[in-house]
Amino acid sequence: MGNAPDAEKFERTAFADGPRLLADIGATHARFALQTAPGTFRHVAVLKCEEFDGVDSLVRFYLRDHLDLNLQHAAFAVANPVNGDQVRMTNRAWEFSTEAVRRELGLSTLLVVNDFTALAMAIPVLLPADLLQVGGGKPAANAVIGVLGPGTGLGVSGLIPTSDGFVTLGSEGGHVNFAPGDEREFAILRHAWRAWQHVSNERLISGPGMELIHEALALRNGVQAPGRTAADILAAGLDENDALCIEVLEVFCGMLGAAAANLAVTLGAFGGIFIGGGIVPRMGEWFARSPFRARFEAKGRFSHYLADIPTYVITTPNPAFHGVATILSEHLRGRSGANTLMDRIKGLRHELTPAEQRVATLVLEQPRLVLNEPIADIARGAEVSQPTVIRFCRSLGFLGLADFKLKFASSLTGAIPVRHSQVRNSDSTHDLSAKVIDNTVSAILKFRDGLDVHTLDRAIELVSRARRVEFYALGNARVVALDGQHKFFRFRIPTALYGDSHLFALAADLLGPGDVVIAISNSGRLPELLQAVDIARSRGADVIAIGNSQSPLARKASVCLAVDHAEDSTVFLSMISRILQLLFIDIMAVGLSVDAHNGREGDVEQRRLLISHLDS
Numbered sequence: 054m055g056n057a058p059d060a061e062k063f064e065r066t067a068f069a070d071g072p073r074l075l076a077d078i079g080a081t082h083a084r085f086a087l088q089t090a091p092g093t094f095r096h097v098a099v100l101k102c103e104e105f106d107g108v109d110s111l112v113r114f115y116l117r118d119h120l121d122l123n124l125q126h127a128a129f130a131v132a133n134p135v136n137g138d139q140v141r142m143t144n145r146a147w148e149f150s151t152e153a154v155r156r157e158l159g160l161s162t163l164l165v166v167n168d169f170t171a172l173a174m175a176i177p178v179l180l181p182a183d184l185l186q187v188g189g190g191k192p193a194a195n196a197v198i199g200v201l202g203p204g205t206g207l208g209v210s211g212l213i214p215t216s217d218g219f220v221t222l223g224s225e226g227g228h229v230n231f232a233p234g235d236e237r238e239f240a241i242l243r244h245a246w247r248a249w250q251h252v253s254n255e256r257l258i259s260g261p262g263m264e265l266i267h268e269a270l271a272l273r274n275g276v277q278a279p280g281r282t283a284a285d286i287l288a289a290g291l292d293e294n295d296a297l298c299i300e301v302l303e304v305f306c307g308m309l310g311a312a313a314a315n316l317a318v319t320l321g322a323f324g325g326i327f328i329g330g331g332i333v334p335r336m337g338e339w340f341a342r343s344p345f346r347a348r349f350e351a352k353g354r355f356s357h358y359l360a361d362i363p364t365y366v367i368t369t370p371n372p373a374f375h376g377v378a379t380i381l382s383e384h385l386r387g388r389s390g391a392n393t394l395m396d397r398i399k400g401l402r403h404e405l406t407p408a409e410q411r412v413a414t415l416v417l418e419q420p421r422l423v424l425n426e427p428i429a430d431i432a433r434g435a436e437v438s439q440p441t442v443i444r445f446c447r448s449l450g451f452l453g454l455a456d457f458k459l460k461f462a463s464s465l466t467g468a469i470p471v472r473h474s475q476v477r478n479s480d481s482t483h484d485l486s487a488k489v490i491d492n493t494v495s496a497i498l499k500f501r502d503g504l505d506v507h508t509l510d511r512a513i514e515l516v517s518r519a520r521r522v523e524f525y526a527l528g529n530a531r532v533v534a535l536d537g538q539h540k541f542f543r544f545r546i547p548t549a550l551y552g553d554s555h556l557f558a559l560a561a562d563l564l565g566p567g568d569v570v571i572a573i574s575n576s577g578r579l580p581e582l583l584q585a586v587d588i589a590r591s592r593g594a595d596v597i598a599i600g601n602s603q604s605p606l607a608r609k610a611s612v613c614l615a616v617d618h619a620e621d622s623t624v625f626l627s628m629i630s631r632i633l634q635l636l637f638i639d640i641m642a643v644g645l646s647v648d649a650h651n652g653r654e655g656d657v658e659q660r661r662l663l664i665s666h667l668d669s
Contacts (some may be wrong), residue, residue, distance in 0.1 A: 064254070073381060074116075074127035074160075076107065077168060077373040079331070080205035085115040087122070091382070092178070092372050106547035108149045109157060116158075125603070127155075128164040128381035130171035130373045132206060134225055138511075140165055144205045152511075152611065159608050164381055172329045173221045175376030176212055176367075183369035184327075187336075188346035190363035192325045199322035201226070201313060202330025202367075207255035210430035211320050215401060226316065232486060234348065236309055237273070237304065244269035258308050267301045267509055274300075283332065291339055302336070303344050309333070310348030317362050318355060323364040331484035334368050394461055395420070397449070405448055411435045414444040416461075424461060428454055453591050456506055477543070478652045489628070496618050496629045500636065505615070509637075512597050512612045513644035516541065519595075520567035523644070524550045525557050525585060530573040533599070533634040537571060540642040555669040557585035575616070575630050579605025586610065599634050 072087040086094035105111040155163035198212040209226030233239040260283035290298035352598040415435040446457040524534035577600045598610035607613035
């Protein structure tokens with residue numbers, strides 16, 4: 054990297070915080086790149102997963118040539134459902150914690166998404182040259198798009214347009230039951246039934262499935278044929294004109310056509326069906342002549358319906374990079390929610406279901422009621438079910454009702470701008486009082502809009518289950534730590550406070566699994582504090598950092614509650630940062646109270662609703 058050409062050095066500055074690490078990790082291959090600017094991917098590498106024992110070693114191998122980079126942000130697409138921190142891959146015996154990998158790599162941000170969610174997000178930025186259309190049909194404007202693709206498994210997703218972007222479907226549609234279309238496919242299904250009671254589309258429309266089809270057809274045709282890998286079958290059929298392998302490919306493409314047609318009618322995908330994955334693009338022009346399109350349109354009374362829907366093969370290399378880069382960029386940019394959410398609801402209302410529209414009407418007509426009332430009262434006021442309220446929030450791109458409320462509150466406070474006024478030596482007492490109050494109010498509003506509810510949930514869970522909690526803080530932060538010690542002690546949690554840097558390491562050395570350290574620091578760079586955190590983690594304790602999200606302390610912590618308010622501490626005390634830190638203590642205390650009230654098994658949504666009321 055030190056000898057990179059000038060053009061690349063220039064591109065590396067396109068992101069203010071440096072290049073971003075992107076990965077598309079399948080069961081067979083993993084692809085890596087460094088994104089140096091929008092749409093620009095450098096140092097692309099393809100690695101074989103079987104040569105590594107896990108995601109951590111895989112990523113470190115790729116990064117061995119890029120140790121000079123101070124990487125801050127990364128996003129991985131994985132061939133697996135992603136639900137929470139722990140990821141267990143379906144077609145490879147790998148398991149990892151997103152948060153643990155983030156800490157191990159020293160990243161500020163690590164997103165992990167399903168690989169076909171990433172592929173779906175890539176479609177809006179693909180060019181005509183990146184696609185091969187198979188058959189007729191024209192895409193309808195602003196219509197739903199279907200995505201599927203065979204590789205080691207069968208990925209399925211969808212892309213739903215909204216007035217301000219797209220929503221992807223987190224689908225595991227590859228695991229629907231396989232339905233044979235003729236006697237030959239029924240014979241293949243019967244052969245598969247010998248091994249599995251449930252035969253999904255993925256069992257047959259995938260690389261391993263191609264090998265199973267080859268085995269089944271050899272038996273059916275009475276042919277003595279050695280077992281072949283999917284790559285061998287492709288080569289023998291396309292390059293050597295092997296009769297059995299050609300039949301395998303024809304059957305495979307016909308099955309894929311039927312699966313694509315089912316996806317199209319299920320989603321109403323008039324925006325087109327897009328095929329990715331590692332197998333079909335390798336077939337090239339042969340796929341356009343295969344039985345795929347004929348089988349796609351073979352839907353009886355709905356043949357004309359499907360004839361209007363175009364089908365495409367994604368031919369550009371590494372398309373998932375575009376999608377995962379988009380997801381990461383949107384995450385880092387965030388949703389401000391300020392003063393535009395009411396307009397956004399008005400603009401999107403016509404795209405919602407009738408039940409969700411009733412929720413939207415209630416939000417627009419009685420915003421304070423929605424902000425202040427629990428979900429049961431909101432559902433009653435809109436005459437819908439509680440799950441419909443949650444679906445309304447998610448249709449707008451939020452995680453749930455609490456996340457929506459946190460952002461929606463900003464829309465109701467337009468009279469209080471988020472600003473910072475510099476206090477000057479010449480200010481009167483009246484002026485400096487107004488500035489201090491205005492600066493504090495503005496900082497709190499900005500703090501509220503940027504709250505990460507998932508991180509707060511994790512912090513509250515750690516404290517609620519802690520065997521012992523210790524606060525490490527110096528100077529101004531000791532006031533915050535003392536407040537936390539008093540509050541947490543009331544929940545009968547053994548709590549201690551250390552405000553002497555010489556005692557940090559000694560105290561941390563006595564910790565063990567089940568203990569929690571809450572380290573509070575504006576800079577997050579104090580060497581004694583960082584050393585103590587390393588010791589605590591090595592003893593099995595968890596660490597909650599309250600401070601700057603880009604600091605070394607944040608990267609070492611199990612959880613970081615971010616306080617990124619900048620203050621000139623050389624002239625003034627860090628007053629606002631201290632208030633924001635105290636707010637985190639209050640939020641955790643309220644969360645602990647809810648857990649205690651609910652026997653520590655309370656509803657997470659109720660806890661989140663309580664958090665959203667702290668500003669009222």
